[in-house]
Amino acid sequence: MTLSEFRNIFDQYYNPIKNFLYFKCGDIALSEDLSQDVFVKLWEKRDEVNLDTVKSYVYTIANNMLLNKIRHDKVVLNFVEKHKTRQEEKSPQFALEEKEFRTRLENIISAMPEKQRTVFLMNRIDELTYKEIAERLDLSVKAIEKRMHGALEHLRNNLDYKI
Numbered sequence: 001m002t003l004s005e006f007r008n009i010f011d012q013y014y015n016p017i018k019n020f021l022y023f024k025c026g027d028i029a030l031s032e033d034l035s036q037d038v039f040v041k042l043w044e045k046r047d048e049v050n051l052d053t054v055k056s057y058v059y060t061i062a063n064n065m066l067l068n069k070i071r072h073d074k075v076v077l078n079f080v081e082k083h084k085t086r087q088e089e090k091s092p093q094f095a096l097e098e099k100e101f102r103t104r105l106e107n108i109i110s111a112m113p114e115k116q117r118t119v120f121l122m123n124r125i126d127e128l129t130y131k132e133i134a135e136r137l138d139l140s141v142k143a144i145e146k147r148m149h150g151a152l153e154h155l156r157n158n159l160d161y162k163i
Contacts, residue, residue, distance in 0.1 A: 001046040010039055017062050038062045108158045120151035
């Protein structure tokens with residue numbers, strides 16, 4: 001397809017394609033954007049296009065682009081809806097209380113005896129098993145269990161929150 005043939009096709013089909021998309025989606029801005037994209041795609045595929053079937057080709061491209069846009073918008077909407085509820089649940093009051101709780105928890109953990117704190121953090125933060133902690137600290141699993149019990153007891157006694 002030559003440039004002059006492309007110009008003729010563009011002049012002939014741009015408005016009908018734009019109207020076709022507008023009637024399908026009801027959004028003039030989207031229909032204009034997609035119409036332009038249709039002709040960009042046509043230009044990119046100009047060597048593969050049969051001029052006898054160009055009309056059906058541009059309408060097929062337009063329809064497919066609209067369907068892809070609708071699918072994409074659904075995915076975006078689902079993502080926003082999922083994350084919107086999480087953000088709505090976090091009121092300023094809740095955010096402040098959460099920050100205060102984190103600060104208090106960090107202070108309580110730092111006040112823990114060092115041996116208990118080390119085991120607690122290795123288990124809860126590094127997600128190591130008691131056996132892995134025992135191997136790293138060169139202790140028995142029973143000793144790790146005892147230190148963890150002491151750490152949890154320390155938290156229970158100093159937090160007004162059930163663990």
